[in-house]
């Protein structure tokens with residue numbers, strides 16, 4: 001759908017800006033596109049780019065492809081965070097590489113499921129958290145793009161479905177250990193299911209356990225993160241602590257850009 005409102009007209013180099021969109025009827029997908037287009041303004045020719053996964057990141061990848069096609073960007077190398085993004089980027093003619101060849105990435109752009117006021121994130125509802133964390137962790141700048149529904153007071157609050165990637169071997173054992181670890185928060189540990197009720201399998205051949213119904217602020221997120229990662233069978237979790245440089249939030253009332261202090 002073509003936007004009546006052109007997101008490229010949102011230009012501001014301030015750390016925080018409020019631009020009124022109140023008179024325009026925008027869908028949630030429009031908001032995602034607006035955030036994505038704004039993030040692509042950070043992209044410059046010659047950059048190595050981490051390409052995110054999900055419905056918001058998809059708009060950013062589309063836009064990068066469009067700018068390359070128009071000759072407005074040159075010599076870009078993309079590092080995709082999932083097989084799906086890899087396919088999308090290839091279809092758009094974006095040259096691709098990987099972390100082995102490009103261990104330092106100039107800029108990554110990706111969506112998130114939750115963002116707290118300190119720019120900590122929950123990611124991985126799309127199942128790509130491991131590659132996302134590797135690639136975004138290797139980035140000089142990591143720009144997160146969200147619509148305002150993703151903003152929360154505490155990640156891991158009552159809305160939480162914190163994804164944890166685990167090895168398939170004896171997954172019930174690992175899921176039970178995870179549930180026990182966060183029992184004090186009323187946590188359930190549910191194996192994520194994919195097509196035909198079979199376990200969802202990540203690009204890395206692993207399973208995902210979604211930790212849901214955590215009832216309150218988890219306190220020291222670093223401690224929770226370490227405890228989860230210490231469990232044998234756990235590969236990675238979806239808390240991205242202190243990783244985002246900038247979060248672009250598109251809402252009904254405008255676009256906000258929050259930078260890490």
Ligand SMILES: O=C(CO)[C@H](O)[C@H](O)COP(=O)(O)O
Pocket residue numbers: 052053054055056057110111112113122123124125126127128129132
């Ligand atoms: O972490 C992710 C995929 O693993 C996504 O970035 C996250 O789930 C947000 O997705 P969307 O933009 O579709 O809301």
